Amino acid sequence: xxxxxxxxxxxxxxxxxxxxxxxxxxxxxxxxxxxxxxxxxxxxxxxxxxxxxxxxxxxxxxxxxxxxxxxxxxxxxxxxxxxxxxxxxxxxxxxxxxxxxxxxxxxxxxxxxxxxxxxxxxxxxxxxxxxxxxxxxxxxxxxxxxxxxxxxxxxxxxxxxxxxxxxxxxxxxxxxxxxxxxxxxxxxxxxxxxxxxxxxxxxxxxxxxxxxxxxxxxxxxxxxxxxxxxxxxxxxxxxxxxxxxxxxxxxxxxxxxxxxxxxxxxxxxxxxxxxxxxxxxxxxxxxxxxxxxxxxxxxxxxxxxxxxxxxxxxxxxxxxxxxxxxxxxxxxxxxxxxxxxx
Numbered sequence: 521x522x523x524x525x526x527x528x529x530x531x532x533x534x535x536x537x538x539x540x541x542x543x544x545x546x547x548x549x550x551x552x553x554x555x556x557x558x559x560x561x562x563x564x565x566x567x568x569x570x571x572x573x574x575x576x577x578x579x580x581x582x583x584x585x586x587x588x589x590x591x592x593x594x595x596x597x598x599x600x601x602x603x604x605x606x607x608x609x610x611x612x613x614x615x616x617x618x619x620x621x622x623x624x625x626x627x628x629x630x631x632x633x634x635x636x637x638x639x640x641x642x643x644x645x646x647x648x649x650x651x652x653x654x655x656x657x658x659x660x661x662x663x664x665x666x667x668x669x670x671x672x673x674x675x676x677x678x679x680x681x682x683x684x685x686x687x688x689x690x691x692x693x694x695x696x697x698x699x700x701x702x703x704x705x706x707x708x709x710x711x712x713x714x715x716x717x718x719x720x721x722x723x724x725x726x727x728x729x730x731x732x733x734x735x736x737x738x739x740x741x742x743x744x745x746x747x748x749x750x751x752x753x754x755x756x757x758x759x760x761x762x763x764x765x766x767x768x769x770x771x772x773x774x775x776x777x778x779x780x781x782x783x784x785x786x787x788x789x790x791x792x793x794x795x796x797x798x799x800x801x802x803x804x805x806x807x808x809x810x811x812x813x814x815x816x817x818x819x820x821x822x823x824x825x826x827x828x829x830x831x832x833x834x835x836x837x838x839x840x841x842x843x844x845x846x847x848x849x850x851x852x853x854x855x856x857x858x859x860x861x862x
Contacts (some may be wrong), residue, residue, distance in 0.1 A: 528605025528647075529553035532761060533589060533637065534570035535576065536560050538715045539652070539706070540610040542739030543752045544576055550756070555604045558586040558611065563618070563625075564716045571859075572713060587634035587698075600642030606759050609651040615717055616656060616821045619679040630682035638693045648700045648762035650755065653687055655707040655744070655789065655826050656680035664793075665744075665829040668705070668777030668785045670672075677821030682704065687785060694783035700762035701782065707828045708739065711728040711748030711848055712855030719743075719796065720849070723803050724856050728810045733800065738808050738815040741796045742825040744789040747848040750841030754788050757837045789828025790841045802846060806853035 530547055533542040535556030544554045556576065560569050576582045587594045589611055613619075613629035634651070641649045657667045659675040675681040690701040710720040726733045735741070765782040777785045800811050818824070834840050 527552065529555055529581075529603060530656075531555045531557070531602065531604040531607045533557045533607070533609045534611030535584065536573050537610060538713060539709060539748065539751060539755075541557075541572040541576065541713055542711070542748045543608060543610070543755055544582065546752045548579040548581055551581075554579075554583075555602055556582065556584045557587055557589065557598065563613065563615075568713075568716065576719075583814065589636055590628045591730040592636050595636040595640055599644050604760075606648040606650065607637065607641055607645070607646050608755065608759065609634065609649065612652060614679070614715070616677045616679050617819060618717070619677055620821060622843060623678050626678055626682045630679075631685060634686050634689060638689060638699070641699055642697050643694060646699065649690065650685075650700070650702045650704065650758055651686060651690060653703045653705045653785070654680065654683040655705050655787070655828065657684045657687070657705060658826070659823070664825065665791065665827040666787065668787055668832055669683065669775055669828040671776055676823070679710075679821070691779060691781060691783045692782040694779065698765065698782060700764070702758055702763060703783075703785045704758070705785065705787045705789075705828070707744040707746045707787065707826055709746050709748055709751050711852050713859075714748070714852060718747075720799065720803075720852060721856070723800055723811070724807065724853065727800075727803055727807050727809050728860075730809075730812065732812040732814050734814050734816050735796055735800070736816055736822060737818045737824055739795075739797045739813070739842055740824065741822070742793040742827075744792060744794065744827045744843050745794050745799070745845055745848065746788060746790045746828075747843035747851075750790070750843050751788055754786075754833065754837060754839050754841065757839055758786070761837065784836075786833045786837070787828035787830050788833065788841065789826075789830060790843070791828055791830050792845075792862075793825055794845050799845070799849065802849045803853065806849060819861065
């Protein structure tokens with residue numbers, strides 16, 4: 521991948537979300553203009569999203585569209601009239617378990633919305649589309665660590681299926697229209713300003729309020745927890761490194777993680793798996809309170825363990841997420857106390 525280094529403003533979709541906010545703030549801190557899009561829906565407390573936006577609005581180089589990407593005409597207008605270069609698409613309906621309750625939300629946001637983004641990028645001949653995928657695409661894969669070169673044709677949740685579909689849709693546009701696209705499979709991102717529907721926040725809330733915590737798989741779930749600052753560092757480096765079309769066709773069977781088209785996939789993970797019970801213990805230590813735990817079986821759509829192979833990321837981008845879980849949880853707990861005190 522050759523650096524583009526355009527310095528153009530970056531369009532960040534889902535900018536009021538956890539990763540979108542963190543990325544936008546990093547880019548703005550580093551002197552790059554950001555155009556943000558978000559519909560600020562109520563999947564979780566919109567007040568947290570508005571608080572993130574209030575931080576971003578302190579920067580003069582930040583502009584914002586309150587819009588739903590599933591709205592075709594609105595999205596077309598933003599892409600047609602907007603002044604930006606690379607596109608970082610992080611807007612999505614997230615959550616494995618919620619996809620069991622409200623599947624149509626995933627069709628609207630993750631498929632229709634993504635198609636509108638692809639069409640927007642196609643017509644304005646975008647220099648690089650970076651889009652969020654998920655470690656969930658590995659589904660029933662039992663080969664650890666998960667590699668981008670592994671087959672991921674067996675998702676076990678609708679959420680995962682939509683993320684796999686995003687990768688396939690982006691590849692089709694890269695092949696047909698030469699759109700440079702990079703998919704990022706995020707592994708259990710956590711940290712300050714995190715999502716209230718994710719384990720770290722749920723556990724902190726329960727511990728501080730004396731409510732029981734349900735530990736699935738009887739407390740033996742293991743996750744590759746990845747600190748948000750490491751995630752945005754990787755994304756920032758990738759923005760100006762667009763994949764190029766191969767000069768010659770690949771030989772043999774296609775590789776799931778790369779292509780002759782200008783399309784690539786990276787894992788963004790810590791390359792280290794941590795048992796959920798360890799996370800609870802660290803949060804207990806930070807909040808100086810004992811957790812009340814309930815050991816329960818696995819939930820449908822969940823996998824017992826995740827771990828990212830990040831060899832491709834290190835080779836192509838020169839970066840390896842490495843924030844220890846102890847440091848990350850300390851920073852998250854400090855933010856959580858401050859945010860809820862305010």
